[in-house]
Every structure is written in C-alpha cells, then in structure tokens.
Amino acid sequence: MKILVTGIAGFIGSHTAERLLSLGHDVIGVDNFSPYYDVELKRLNCKAMLEQGVTILEHDLREDDLSGVLPHDVDYIFHFAAQPGISVTSTFEDYFSNNIIGTKNLIDYALQCPNLKLFINIGTSSIYGLEATYPEDKAPKPASHYGVTKLAAEQLVMQKSREGHMKACSLRLYSVIGPRERPEKMYTKLIANGLNDKPFPLYEGSQTHLRSFTYVGDIVDGIVSVIGNETIVDGEIFNLGTEAEHTTQEGIEAVEEVLGKSIEMNVVPKRAGDQLRTKANIDKARKLLNYNPQTTLLESVRSQVEWYKANFK
Known part of the structure; x- marks a missing residue:
C-alpha cells in the first residue's frame, strides 16, 4: 500500500x-x-x-x-x-x-x-x-x-x-512517551536535566496530576x-493509550531510578489548561481493534534514556 x-x-x-x-x-x-x-x-x-x-x-x-x-x-x-x-x-x-x-x-x-x-x-x-x-x-x-x-x-x-x-x-x-519525545516534554527534559545536573522546572501542583503515560x-x-x-x-x-495511571511524581521517580540519581526540582507557576487527569478508556479499541498496550512505565523510561544517551550524551 x-x-x-x-x-x-x-x-x-x-x-x-x-x-x-x-x-x-x-x-x-x-x-x-x-x-x-x-x-x-x-x-x-x-x-x-x-x-x-x-x-x-x-x-x-x-x-x-x-x-x-x-x-x-x-x-x-x-x-x-x-x-x-x-x-x-x-x-x-x-x-x-x-x-x-x-x-x-x-x-x-x-x-x-x-x-x-x-x-x-x-x-x-x-x-x-x-x-x-x-x-x-x-x-x-x-x-x-x-x-x-x-x-x-x-x-x-x-x-x-x-x-x-x-x-x-x-x-x-494519551500522554505518549519514549525515544524522540520532543525536547520540551516532561521525560526528555527530565532525562536531559538529570544527566546534566540541572534543576527540572516542575509546574506547581503537577506532581499529583495523573497520566496514562503510554x-x-x-x-x-x-x-x-x-x-x-x-x-x-x-x-x-x-x-x-494505557489503562495504567501514574502521577507525575511517579514519573519523576522512574527517571531517577533509571539514571541512578536524584533530580533537583524548581517549582514554577501553574500552566493554564494543563490536564489534571488522563486515564485512557480503551474498551472500544480493545474490542474492535484488539488493542492491548503492555509496556510498563519503567520499561518506557529505560528505552527513552538509552535513546537520549545514544544521541545527545
């Protein structure tokens, strides 16, 4: 085709x-x-x-x-x-x-x-x-x-x-992550700042936001x-998207675990329009398209860290 x-x-x-x-x-x-x-x-x-x-x-x-x-x-x-x-x-x-x-x-x-x-x-x-x-x-x-x-x-x-x-x-x-994620997005920026010992700009209150990181x-x-x-x-x-929910804080901790180091946080003002919660309801896709996402958050982060190190570090 x-x-x-x-x-x-x-x-x-x-x-x-x-x-x-x-x-x-x-x-x-x-x-x-x-x-x-x-x-x-x-x-x-x-x-x-x-x-x-x-x-x-x-x-x-x-x-x-x-x-x-x-x-x-x-x-x-x-x-x-x-x-x-x-x-x-x-x-x-x-x-x-x-x-x-x-x-x-x-x-x-x-x-x-x-x-x-x-x-x-x-x-x-x-x-x-x-x-x-x-x-x-x-x-x-x-x-x-x-x-x-x-x-x-x-x-x-x-x-x-x-x-x-x-x-x-x-x-x-829903909240797609992995290799090639845009540089201003959460995981690429977390990885970059962690590897380069720079504080990460964390939007005020966002550590409790829930996401279907997929x-x-x-x-x-x-x-x-x-x-x-x-x-x-x-x-x-x-x-x-994935049906698994994780807070932004859990995402930060996953990156820290893979990097083997803590990342300093710099709290900045809230961002207008930012979603409070995303949890993919995929019943329809599962039924009609046999859709079944399986990759865990930690597996996703490991893959993204490997990509970043191979290309930018």
Missing part, C-alpha cells in the same frame, strides 16, 4: 512511518520542519527513513495547493501534522492555522485521491478537557486552544465520513491496526 504520513519528522509520525515501512508499505512523508523546536532533531528522526528510500517532502499544509505537491495515488493518509501541545509560546493563530486550516487543506487534497481507502486523523486526549477518563461518546470539553483546535480538526475530518465523501476515523492519543511503540500498535479495517473504523473515534 502507498501511505502518506503528514508530520513524518515528528515524534509519533516518525515511529509510525518506520513501522509502516517494516510492514512492507510504500511510505511518503510531508513535513514543514517547523522551528517550534530544533529542526536538526526532526532531520535526525528522518535520517534512517531517507536511507531506506522514503520520499520526504518539505511543504506546509497551510499552503492551498497541496494537489500540485502531494501524490494522488495514496491508499491511506495518516495525519499527524499539527501545532502540538500546550505552550505559552504558541499563539491562538498558530493553533488555528496549523490544526484547522492545515487539516482542511489536507482534506480537500484527500478528496482528489481516487484510491484512498481511509483518512486517519491523529487526535488527542486534550479534546476531553481537564479530565480525560471517558469513553469516546462523552461530550468534549477542551480547556486549551490546543484542545479546541484539535477537536475542530477532528470534526472536519469526521464530517466527510458522515457525508459519505471518504472513509475516515480519528485516534485520540510507550510510543504501544501507541503505534493501535495506529497501524486500522489498516484493513476500513469498514469497522469508518466514522469512528478511538482512544489509544
């Missing part, structure tokens, strides 16, 4: 593209290599794929003419590209243009692909709001510009499924499981 992966240079997009390659698919990627974080890290993510012959196009989905840039003979589209996370440096315009306009342009392109079997939107647990413990039919209550715009993007995709114009589904991911390999298992299940997943939303 010929598969287009948007945001292929990012954390989860790059892992998914590599899995698709290992399954024998022909993968084409597109990424705008945004300077949201170090572009060289994104190019490092792409290095192995380029060596295997993957075509990676450098293009911004916010530009209208995608049909003149992207191939029309793709069978699947996995849409990861987005303005990620909750960040004080990102404006509403950043979230709006990347998450809504970019998705709308990609949909318009997808409708011109005659072989398209399924459009897979990559959503987020932030769509649910401050508490993300619910099944997929729970009314969303996003509490950040990120969550609001990702919900809008999801609904733009699902609209086309409801209208019968293309088959589509959306996957809401290993990226387990997330990718769920993502690729939609291939061949177009009839089952069309028009559906699925939560993907």
